[in-house]
Amino acid sequence: MRVFTEKMSAEKLDDRTSERLHRRILEISKIGRTENEGAKRMGYSEAESQAKSKVIEWMADIGMHVRKDGAGNVFGTYKGADDSKVFMAGSHIDTVPDGGHFDGAAGVLTALEIVTLWHEASYRPKYDFEVVIFSDEEGSRFSSGLTGSRAFMGMIEEAELDKYRDPFGQTFDEVIGNIGSNREQFLNAEGPAKQIAMYAEIHIEQAKQLEEKNLPVGIVSGIAGATRTKVTFHGVAGHAGSTPMTERKDALVKASEFISTLPEIAKSVSPTAVATVGKMTVSPGGVNVIPGQVELVVDARDIDEAHQSKLIQAVADHAHDIVKDSDITVDTDLTTRILPIPIDSEIIDSMEASFKRHDLLPIHLPSGAGHDAMSVGTQFPVAMLFVRSIGGISHSPEEFTHIEDLTQAVKVLKDFFENQ
Ligand SMILES: [Zn+2]
Incomplete structure (x- = not known):
């Protein structure tokens, strides 16, 4: 078995996006690294918080304005031409107890890469663009799931919090207290201040369809x-x-x-x-x-x-x-x-156009697993891209996605937002 660091050192890095994604994934992978080269960053843990801080540093480096809500979700804003609505892209940075280095982190770092490229080119998107890190997506803290994104969308009832116990016997109030928030601030997690014109999430496929078809990226046609x-x-x-x-x-x-x-x-x-x-x-x-x-x-x-x-x-x-x-x-x-989240056909058409402009075959894939896009998608338009997962493996230290494939996803999603 080749370990994560060996696989990473063999990666092809032929442009600055690949080089930056490679460096940043390695940097985040050091936070909560397990003995067998996996990742352990439970939601609301010190490790999740450190990973968020690292991303916040990179956001600040390119002048993004950063804020956190009562659920610990992080939002980095890059000014667009019009501030009446927002575009949003991101994912989560927590992992399952012995997870890999791409599930979640890939979505956050690719969203940040889009902004970094815009910043370098002095480009302004149509609307303000927010890179978001949702807390505790995996739900390993309270055996739940999508905790941060559901709180953001006002989808969590107070009664649910009373039932929460983490694996160490802590109550919800104790856990949320550790990140400097409390129940009230959590339940009133800021929520979308403005209309979200589009939320997009890049995520590893966690299945083998792209690998079998020898394609780097695919368009998610709906979330089951x-x-x-x-x-x-x-x-x-x-x-x-x-x-x-x-x-x-x-x-x-x-x-x-x-x-x-x-x-x-x-x-x-x-x-x-x-x-x-x-x-x-x-x-x-x-x-x-x-x-x-x-x-x-x-x-x-x-x-x-x-x-x-x-x-x-x-x-x-x-x-x-x-x-x-x-x-x-x-x-x-x-x-x-749980109702499925459909992806609007106009969004899929627009994504297909971006694929074609990059000479990529626009394959459609259903998402069987839940993602933060599911929460946001209950009220706002969402788009998702899947990136090839080697062997379809995820939630394991063996999880791997080539940097080149992530770079392709960045190019397509950047083009998609530039053409909204
Ligand atoms: Zn995930």
Whole structure:
């Protein structure tokens, strides 16, 4: 296994953007570096805060005005021609406990690079341009997610904070106190002061489609919304030795049929639909007992709201169809539904034009994972670019993206903003 530093030293750096991104990614990677060359910068930790400070220094170097809100989100503003609206781009700089050096940091540093190039060319964008670092995107602090961006958009209810405990047993108030804020300031996190004309985020793909097609960058066509359906199969528990096969009401046999045919159900809904069973409880759970009850959770996602509705219905119908004409009964309960975030077709067209001006093939990719763009996208137009991830690996020290590919993403997104 080649370690991160070896991979970085082999990178091709043929222009100043590549050179600067390389230097900055290495610099941020030293903050919270783990023994096996991974990254550990939990949301609201000293490491996350140090990484933010480093980026703030670079923002200040090119005269950006920097502020923080009550959720610890950082905003660096570069003056545009018109201050009635803002453009915004960025991501997060926290990581999972043994993460890599590109998930999040790549989005922040590429956004800053766009401004740096404008600054060098004395170019002013149409609107004020804000580079944002959202806090605790990964949610490893409170087993949540998108903490900073949801606070920014006013999407967090106070009751949610009362339930928060971090892995060290600290309450929300203790944790937020450590960054010099408090509950009230967090709940009143400034929010968008002006209309956001466009929020854009560059993120590593965390899948292999770009690598398989040998392309550096792709256009995100929509961000999937997760749904969770609890499915419970009820049979009758019995002795594994003395109950003849003809008299059994085995809940796990039906649950298995359900799971093994679920992929076909997802495929029949849309090409972007996905469905997974990752958790199942078998009761009573003895090696010599026929399963009387099975409870499982289906995580199903799609990037289109209508398809997502169809998918939820298809999952429930499938559960009922499987038990039809049998002695097993089933209950389904939709416990979570997060709406997908569509990307406007005009935004995709405009992004395609930027790709073509840079001789890049404009491939479309759905985002199965959630990103800060999801929070901002509930109210404002968003655009996202994915950058090739080697081997599709992420949330691991093995995560790697070539600097050259990030440089291509900078060029495309810069062109996109210049043509809004
Ligand atoms: Zn991320």
